[in-house]
Amino acid sequence: MRRFRFALVALALTLGSCNQPQEIAAFAALADKATSEFAGVAHSVVSNCEVLMKTTREDAASVFAAETTGECGTSLKAEAALITAHKVIADYMGTLKLLASDNVLITQPADAAIDSLKGPIKLSGAQATALKGLTNVLSKALTDGYRRRELGKMIDIADEPLQAAVEAMSGVIGENIADDFDATADAIKSYYRAGLRGQDKGSIVSRMWIEQGENVLLALRAKKNATLSYRKILKSIADGHRKLKEANGNWKSAGLAQFLGETARAIQVEQKKVDQAFASGK
């Protein structure tokens, strides 16, 4: 009898002490948080257009025309498309985080039910406490199996399209948006150069004008660098996810935990850069 009880309790404790997929939850949480910075990156397409409209205006009438005919309409469409694609990835990461986290199980009903049993089956206080502990361990162990199975399936379904989406988005950021920043910088330079034509370049006014232009370009360059950093965040997310798929449900693997930890740290480093660059421009 004692041996039976010991074996069952040991089994329950073994099941319950299985590592929760905490590394997955931590990785997904960070990826989820980092992706919230994407709004600034996507909006840069529109803010660059606004800069362009300002630097290429001919006169008050054309500025009015630009505003009323929606010259930045395509930029807004591009921003919306980026945000939509990104939201799909963010929603996925948020769900992955929730499913992998340890706090979805409601154990309170069990504790209350055990207390109500104290009288009818004459459980002692110590037995009730032991039973509550055992119930919680078993409940977690039981839902854990289901959770792990579903996590595995979810990761399996999402990996291929996620890799494709991340690659395409990285391409857009690295090519189109990076070039957009360069073209905006060209427009700013041209605007400030035009202001100096026919002027005494050594005058105080001209020097202030040049300095103002340099500051605008510096701020733009910081945003471009942050945008390129975001590409690294996307790559870390894709790499972490690929490792999860390769682990094939073996979430306890030490190599996986270490890889996800390093990936999470890499995301954090890049996220800080994006945070700083877009904080002032929001």
Place this chain on the structure above:
Amino acid sequence: MPDTVNESAERWATKYNDAANAIADFLDENFDALSNEDAAELSKSEKALRRLSKKMRDEAIVVAMEGLSEDLKAITKATERGTKAILKINDVKKGIRIVTGVIQLGTAVVTGNPVAAIQAAKGLSAELKTGV
């Protein structure tokens, strides 16, 4: 390999921007020799090219993102599956039924009743197969 629409649009955007830069350089170098009308006309062309370049590049982004729709649908499918799993785990009614089974098993273990424990374990196992 031919360019994709995105690559082609991006290439044209770059060409328009390069042309605008060439006009700006020309204006800088020849400003004193140009009449006000000619300088204004060239400046207008430069600006029009910059706007055209921007529009082409934004179109390139839109096209690239539209090409992702199937991948995004597949990711959404995975998200929906995960959401269903979370809802299932969170289902209070189901939770209470399972917890009741766990209590029966736990009570049998704590009070040292192997027959009841095996019975409870079997019931719980069946419950879990159908639900969580």
